Amino acid sequence: xGLGFRSPLRADIxxxxxxxxxxxxxxxxxxxxxxxxxxxxxxLADHFTLIPHALNLSLGSAEGIDGxxxxxxxxxxxxxxxxxxxxxxxxxxxxxxxxxxxxPLPLTQEAVDVVCQNIERVRGxxxxxxxxxxxxxxxxxxxxxxTEAAFVSAVAEQADCGLLLDVANLYAxxxxxxxxxxxxxxxxxxDRIVQLHFAGGHWHDGILIDSHAHPVLPAAxxxxxxxxxxxxxxSCSVRGIILERDENFPAFTDILAELHQARTLVEVx
Amino acid sequence: MSLVDMQRAIAQIYTQxxxxxxxxxxxxxxxxxxxxxxxxxxRLTCLSKKQVEQFAASLKRKRLNEIRKLLPTLxxxxxxxxxAYFWRYAETYHPKGIRKHHHDAYQFCQFLIGLPAxxxxxxxxxxxxxxxEAVLLQSSRxxxxxxxxxxxxxxxxxxxxxSEIDVAIxxxxxxxxxxxxxxTVVVHRRSLAFSWPVSASx
Numbered sequence: 001x002g003l004g005f006r007s008p009l010r011a012d013i014x015x016x017x018x019x020x021x022x023x024x025x026x027x028x029x030x031x032x033x034x035x036x037x038x039x040x041x042x043x044l045a046d047h048f049t050l051i052p053h054a055l056n057l058s059l060g061s062a063e064g065i066d067g068x069x070x071x072x073x074x075x076x077x078x079x080x081x082x083x084x085x086x087x088x089x090x091x092x093x094x095x096x097x098x099x100x101x102x103x104p105l106p107l108t109q110e111a112v113d114v115v116c117q118n119i120e121r122v123r124g125x126x127x128x129x130x131x132x133x134x135x136x137x138x139x140x141x142x143x144x145x146x147t148e149a150a151f152v153s154a155v156a157e158q159a160d161c162g163l164l165l166d167v168a169n170l171y172a173x174x175x176x177x178x179x180x181x182x183x184x185x186x187x188x189x190x191d192r193i194v195q196l197h198f199a200g201g202h203w204h205d206g207i208l209i210d211s212h213a214h215p216v217l218p219a220a221x222x223x224x225x226x227x228x229x230x231x232x233x234x235s236c237s238v239r240g241i242i243l244e245r246d247e248n249f250p251a252f253t254d255i256l257a258e259l260h261q262a263r264t265l266v267e268v269x
Numbered sequence: 270m271s272l273v274d275m276q277r278a279i280a281q282i283y284t285q286x287x288x289x290x291x292x293x294x295x296x297x298x299x300x301x302x303x304x305x306x307x308x309x310x311x312r313l314t315c316l317s318k319k320q321v322e323q324f325a326a327s328l329k330r331k332r333l334n335e336i337r338k339l340l341p342t343l344x345x346x347x348x349x350x351x352x353a354y355f356w357r358y359a360e361t362y363h364p365k366g367i368r369k370h371h372h373d374a375y376q377f378c379q380f381l382i383g384l385p386a387x388x389x390x391x392x393x394x395x396x397x398x399x400x401x402e403a404v405l406l407q408s409s410r411x412x413x414x415x416x417x418x419x420x421x422x423x424x425x426x427x428x429x430x431x432s433e434i435d436v437a438i439x440x441x442x443x444x445x446x447x448x449x450x451x452x453t454v455v456v457h458r459r460s461l462a463f464s465w466p467v468s469a470s471x
Contacts, residue, residue: 095277142315
């Protein structure tokens with residue numbers, strides 16, 4: 001059971017080190033970083049297993065990957081030497097424009113092929129196992145050749161990579177786009193799910209936002225339980241669960257309580 | 270579908286209000302300008318305008334949120350005016366790269382510094398404060414900066430809320446010097462205020 005590392009939480013994380021099994025670091029925060037940030041990375045690496053979680057590989061970009069970015073990411077992964085690392089099933093840039101957030105891909109075989117080609121290129125730089133995370137999305141591409149679950153499965157199988165299932169994103173999408181999240185999860189190749197994310201969200205303008213800035217919603221906890229129960233029953237290879245809290249930090253005891261709740265859920269199931 | 274062309278087009282539609290509005294008003298004309306063929310234009314036309322607008326708004330809110338964290342004193346001193354200024358600025362610059370939020374914050378400061386006097390009449394100290402915040406976004410390598418200010422910015426830094434700040438802060442010509450020494454994260458600032466305050470009418 002682990003926590004997404006955020007600098008404001010550093011002191012508390014070290015104070016409660018025994019209750020946190022590993023940390024997930026936002027890779028981009030340590031790329032082109034000032035010396036004090038690199039010193040922080042060294043400190044963390046000396047005390048925790050660190051899992052780099054990248055934001056801007058843009059694996060879904062039909063233009064291909066950014067070689068300069070991948071080289072910097074590879075150096076970070078090499079320094080940290082994690083058991084795996086991750087990024088998202090999305091694109092973040094095109095035509096010289098940085099969109100600024102994770103953007104959904106059309107659910108087509110062409111997009112599957114693009115992602116797989118980009119993953120293959122990345123593997124030339126980073127040999128360690130890559131996990132792909134499902135994103136939360138507002139926009140749905142109108143023409144699809146397959147369901148989202150089939151798309152995720154196709155990429156995972158064709159690229160032979162693992163999955164990072166973000167339960168909060170899945171829940172938000174199921175609410176915003178009206179589908180059954182459990183049915184979605186049941187269609188995924190569960191033997192490829194290596195890590196889970198869970199986080200809080202809030203409503204804005206009629207949309208559930210995966211804000212990572214609020215407590216985990218009760219319905220998201222229910223979905224988490226369903227996922228964990230299904231994984232337990234089906235020999236999933238989940239090796240880590242990360243709580244993401246990016247801002248609006250509560251007392252650290254509240255964060256530990258959510259970690260404890262997740263840990264208890266796993267142990268009971 | 271040409272995924273390359275579709276992604277290039279949608280990236281511009283997401284991030285640029287004028288292109289987005291023009292596309293939904295006249296998709297054929299704008300689609301061709303974005304190098305899309307008729308089939309791809311037809312596909313993009315089927316996108317939910319509401320969903321695209323919601324996503325585009327969320328991109329700006331995300332930028333605003335990140336800039337707030339990087340410009341805490343400006344955010345605190347301006348209060349609600351911070352967001353208002355940001356929405357005016359947001360279309361003038363589109364950040365990119367690993368340190369895009371820092372670039373965005375720095376460019377926002379430059380935007381505020383460039384505002385005409387009538388646009389900052391209720392916060393005449395804005396130019397000085399934006400300049401000071403921009404200095405703190407400088408490289409982490411050692412540096413020395415100085416700037417002449419019209420207001421003693423330390424009074425802003427010490428005040429607790431926008432309502433306290435809105436009480437007129439006297440003009441006090443000040444020389445501010447910032448120093449970042451090698452091997453330290455601390456930025457030292459010294460202000461040398463001239464011996465008399467200058468009234469606002471001067």
